[in-house]
Amino acid sequence: MVSLLELTLQLSRAADMVSPELNHHQRLVAYITNNLGETLNFEEKKLNEVCVAAVLHDIGGLSMQERINVLKFEAINPHQHARIGWLLLKDYREFSEIARIIKFHHVDWNNGEGLRFCEEAVMPESHLIHLADRIATLISRDDKMIDQKDRVFEKILSASGRKFNPVYVKAFEQLKEKEFFWYDLESISNGRRYYKKIKFKDQRLNIDELIGITKLFARVIDFRSNFTAVHSEGVSAVAKRLAQHLKCDELTCKKIQAAGYVHDIGKLTVPTEILEKPAGLTQAEFAVMKEHTYHTYVLLFQIAGFEEINEYASMHHERLDGTGYPFKKKGTELSQGARIMAVADIFTAVSENRPYRKGMEKEKVIEVLKQMVKDNKIDANIVIILIANYHDINKARIKAQKKARTRYNDFAKLLTS
Template sequence: MNRDLQISLFDLVISLSNAMDLISPEMVNHHKRVAYASLKIAQQMNLSAEEINDVVLASTVHDVGALSYNQRINARQYEFSNASEHAELGFLLLSNFSQMRGLAEQVRFHHLPWSNGNGKVYDGQNVPIGAHIIHLADRIEILINREDEILGQVDRIVKVINNGKDKVYHPDIVEAFLQLKDKEYFWLDLTSPMIGDILAKSTDISLIQLEIDDLLEFTKLFSQIIDFRSSMTATHSSGVAYTGEALASYIGFSERECKMMRIAGYLHDLGKLAIPDEILEKPDKLDEQEINIMRSHTYHTHRILEVIPGLEQITEWASFHHEKLNGSGYPFKYTATDITLGSRIMAVADVFTAIAEERPYRCGLEREVVLNILHKMVDDNALDKLVVSILEDNYEEINRIRIDAQAEAYRSYKNFGNRLVNDKMNAD
């Protein structure tokens, strides 16, 4: 076990970007493209290294508040309504994470027009230059037709951006862009399938490392982005995270390993960002096609996280929670010999939370029913007998931990919605 766990903030942000872009082929690499354009414009404007790093990080997650499929696709239109809504949602989410709090304002105002200088201030608050850089970079990326060769599109894109100078876009930022427009590499990099590698080599953000307590805080943000998409599952990841941590503690995992288990719980449904809203929100039984789509989420969780150096153990625990000891699980069809104790704990934590928690369309199941279901899965060689017995022996305490964690998560969810409503009312 790595006792000096350190994970690159940039790698985590890129993984979140990749997860958000899974929602549609139209979104693939959108955040990384915007980050690259923002980087080059910021460099052209001779911003400081710290300012450049900030604008790159903010642009990599600029649409983090677009929680639904429709919100994300709507944001792909050059001109669209309610642009400030997802920006405000993103601001509220990022404000809860200390490492990103300073960048939240850039996300909040990344659709604010320059309006001949009026966009310098909003409601008495200075708007950071990074927000206006992201605004322009985002619209440049939106204007690119992914079906056509890029260099033949430059004149059209430049014309549209120039027409928005002063009225929509900060004139100094437009000028910086115009100094880049004739450099073929800028456009070829921007549309390259290797944009992630290009971006990583163009910045020193990867030097920023998160230790385990920072990682706990950041992955809690991930869980909110995952869960807040739907009232059906608004607190699920928190329940799984704390249940998994409690089980790990009872089984004898170290304090650091227990924290890693909570992180895995926060991340276990990351791949659900690729699942359409109508499937996540469906209270009725899923049909065969919908089940197949839903089953892909653990695959996406694994592929998104496996590329992050240092996160290997957590990735395994997070990704294999639907594998079964008898080999009938998914997506890898692993058997008992392949599934570690940590992954077995996460599997039990997920099933337990799913059947014991309250959902908008049903009450949580009672202790006897929950245990009957878990014992049946043990008899079928789906779940680990030891882990289930630990849960049964400590049911009241573990269930209380789950309930408390989900109650706190629900308060955050409600507060999140209330703050958004209040901000909209104040804006009106």
């Protein structure tokens, strides 16, 4: 059983790591939202929902530049990333309300008219995040936060009614006098772990529910770029089929499937500007790219019950001869699941079509894999099984990626509509 909350928090953290300028932005906003909601006596369920929405509110900011742009108090074109966030999350049952809150988190209060936007109802919770978000953007890291309380409040007050619900601004007026609030914000922004924790309601997920949420994660990870739009779905499908052909037990197969979905979660920390430059990366850019498996490991490490999934997911760039990264593990130090993931990742990467090139044909793929076996990079037995079941495994990849591609195309269409 794994905690939905821990998973959500790690997804949020990964998204905030794309630039130090973001300074734990989503966590800060969630913290401010929580305290405003408590001051306003929000009932527990509502408070919990709005806090989870806050922790993921900018998940739709696909590029680093976009995320940084909306950190300006008068954000330019802020609704796009809010809409993307909604699109990414809305189909996961547990997140449907949360997605609706996120969709309108930049709508101005407009003296009450902001309860509707583009002919749709806007939830009051969206306005609470809007205020918390703007408070967070006004706070600078350069000075002691508590010394900024009056400046921040004056600025918020000057937009009360126009941008923000005056009732919520009143709540902030009360909150800003409490020293702990500023001390906590300082602590969060310094990446420290001690602060008055948000009382999130949590939920335990069984393995099938876990597969549902990791599939959603795959979308958040992959949809950042047209280049990778269906990669994790492919890796997951191939890894699962391989595990089945290798006669792994059912639970292990499912764990491997989940690991496939999240194996590149560390890529959320890589700016899209680098992700979209497949060829000709500078040395510095490649160094950033290479770090992604390390981040996958550290992010998943925080989740209790994820030990095996993490072991499978994070070692996909390790090689049997010890020349992989980032742990330089070799031979028997690599579990069967990790070896499967490495083969699935390579197989999918060379077989899948990308916007800038076509995938390799069967003969070429087999040649590449065999050469890697010869060089003692990947597991010979797994490659034998793959070749013996090539058609079946490749079919599973194509099917999963086709489905994901349709989804991605719908997603891209909705964005331009």
